[in-house]
Amino acid sequence: MKQVGDDIFKIFDGDSGKMNSLLGRSAYEYLHSTIADPLLRQVLSGAFVRMELRESLPLYVFAQINNSFIQSAWKLDGGGDQIAHRMVDSITSMGGTVCTNARVTSLIAENGKVSEVEVNGSETLRADWVISDAHPAVTLELISDGLRKVYKERISALDNTFGVFTANICLKPEVPACPDGNIFIHREGIDLWHSDPSVTESVMVYFYPETHGGVTHLDLMSPMPFSMVKGESYEQAKCAKLRECLKLVRQRLPWLEDSIESAYTSTPLTYSRYTVTPQGSAFGIRHNWETPLRTVLSPRTPLANLLFTGQSLNLHGLLGVSMTSVLTCREILGRDFTVHR
Ligand SMILES: Cc1cc2nc3c(=O)[nH]c(=O)nc-3n(C[C@H](O)[C@H](O)[C@H](O)COP(=O)(O)OP(=O)(O)OC[C@H]3O[C@@H](n4cnc5c(N)ncnc54)[C@H](O)[C@@H]3O)c2cc1C
Structure with a gap:
C-alpha cells in the first residue's frame, strides 16, 4: 500500500x-x-x-x-476552505477571473470543438480549452450537438458510488474532551465488503480540530442510498437516519446525545443539488477492476478542446482530484509537465 x-x-x-x-x-x-x-x-x-x-x-x-x-x-489547520481561497488568489494573481453563481447551461459544439460556453442561459464565453470537473455524464448532457449518442449513453450508464448522510453537530459547552482523530464505528460482526447502505451499520465521526466561534463541532457520516431520500417523507427519513447514527455511536461516545446543541443534516439529495452528481453519489463513477478500460476515464473527450477532470476519472478525494488535475493539465501542456512535490 x-x-x-x-x-x-x-x-x-x-x-x-x-x-x-x-x-x-x-x-x-x-x-x-x-x-x-x-x-x-x-x-x-x-x-x-x-x-x-x-x-x-x-x-x-x-x-x-x-x-x-x-x-x-490529515486535517487542515484553519479549515479546508483555505484551499479554495488560495486557488482563487493564485488564479487572480495570474490575471484570471473566478465566476461564482455561474451555472453552465450549454456547451455549444462546432466542427468537433466546443465553440461557446453558455452561462446562466444568457451569457456566452469563448475559450481555447474547456475543462469540466462536473460529473462526466452531467458534462456530456450539456453538449448540444456533435457527440455520438452511443458515447453519451455509455458514460451515463456507468454505475456511481453510494451517497452519504452527514450531520454537522454543534456541541453544548463543557463537553468531554474530543479525541484528536476520526473514529469509525461499525455494527458488531458486520461484513464490511458486503454491507447494505440502506441499513445504518457504519458511522464515521470526524472531530473538528479547533472550535469555531467558541463552539465545538463534529460530523457524523454514514452511507445512504438515493432511494431513501425521495418523496414526501424526506424530513422523516433525515430524522430517522440521524437517530440510527446516534444509536450506533452511543456505545463509543455515550455522552454525545445529551451534548447536542444543534444538528445540520445533509443527504444524497443535498449533494445531487449542490455538486450535481447523479443520485448524490459521494465519490463519482464506480471503478471496477474487471473493466478498467470502461470505468477509468481519460481526461480526453471526443471534442478536441473539452477535457474532463475530477473524481470520476480515476480516484476521488483531495488526493485523487489533485492527481487527476495534473493528468488533465498534461493534455494541454505536454507529457513533460509535472508538479514537484
Ligand atoms: C460528505 C463527503 C465528505 C468527504 N470528505 C472528504 C475528505 O475528508 N477528504 C477527501 O479527500 N475527500 C472527501 N470527500 C470526497 C471529495 O469531496 C471529492 O472526491 C471531491 O470534492 C471531488 O472533486 P471534484 O472536483 O471531482 O467534484 P466536486 O467537488 O463535486 O465539484 C464539481 C463542481 O461542479 C459544479 N457543477 C456541476 N454542474 C455544473 C454546471 N452545469 N455549471 C457550473 N458548475 C457545475 C458543482 O456545483 C461542483 O461544485 C468527501 C465527499 C463527501 C460527499
Whole structure:
C-alpha cells in the first residue's frame, strides 16, 4: 500500500505495466490472499466510509486511500476552505477571473470543438480549452450537438458510488474532551465488503480540530442510498437516519446525545443539488477492476478542446482530484509537465 501510495504519479503515467496490473487487480482478492488474520483485514477495511468497499473495487483505490489514512488523519489547520481561497488568489494573481453563481447551461459544439460556453442561459464565453470537473455524464448532457449518442449513453450508464448522510453537530459547552482523530464505528460482526447502505451499520465521526466561534463541532457520516431520500417523507427519513447514527455511536461516545446543541443534516439529495452528481453519489463513477478500460476515464473527450477532470476519472478525494488535475493539465501542456512535490 505504501508503494502504491508513494508512486501515485508513476502509476498513472500512461503505458507502465505497473499501472495495468494495478488497475486490473481486485482489492478484495489482494486482501484475502495476502492477509490471513480476519481481524487485521477488518481493521484495514474499517475506514471504508472514505471509499466504497465492494468486490469490484480496484486495488489502487484501496491502497491509495489506506496509505493516506495510515500516515495520518490529515486535517487542515484553519479549515479546508483555505484551499479554495488560495486557488482563487493564485488564479487572480495570474490575471484570471473566478465566476461564482455561474451555472453552465450549454456547451455549444462546432466542427468537433466546443465553440461557446453558455452561462446562466444568457451569457456566452469563448475559450481555447474547456475543462469540466462536473460529473462526466452531467458534462456530456450539456453538449448540444456533435457527440455520438452511443458515447453519451455509455458514460451515463456507468454505475456511481453510494451517497452519504452527514450531520454537522454543534456541541453544548463543557463537553468531554474530543479525541484528536476520526473514529469509525461499525455494527458488531458486520461484513464490511458486503454491507447494505440502506441499513445504518457504519458511522464515521470526524472531530473538528479547533472550535469555531467558541463552539465545538463534529460530523457524523454514514452511507445512504438515493432511494431513501425521495418523496414526501424526506424530513422523516433525515430524522430517522440521524437517530440510527446516534444509536450506533452511543456505545463509543455515550455522552454525545445529551451534548447536542444543534444538528445540520445533509443527504444524497443535498449533494445531487449542490455538486450535481447523479443520485448524490459521494465519490463519482464506480471503478471496477474487471473493466478498467470502461470505468477509468481519460481526461480526453471526443471534442478536441473539452477535457474532463475530477473524481470520476480515476480516484476521488483531495488526493485523487489533485492527481487527476495534473493528468488533465498534461493534455494541454505536454507529457513533460509535472508538479514537484
Ligand atoms: C460528505 C463527503 C465528505 C468527504 N470528505 C472528504 C475528505 O475528508 N477528504 C477527501 O479527500 N475527500 C472527501 N470527500 C470526497 C471529495 O469531496 C471529492 O472526491 C471531491 O470534492 C471531488 O472533486 P471534484 O472536483 O471531482 O467534484 P466536486 O467537488 O463535486 O465539484 C464539481 C463542481 O461542479 C459544479 N457543477 C456541476 N454542474 C455544473 C454546471 N452545469 N455549471 C457550473 N458548475 C457545475 C458543482 O456545483 C461542483 O461544485 C468527501 C465527499 C463527501 C460527499
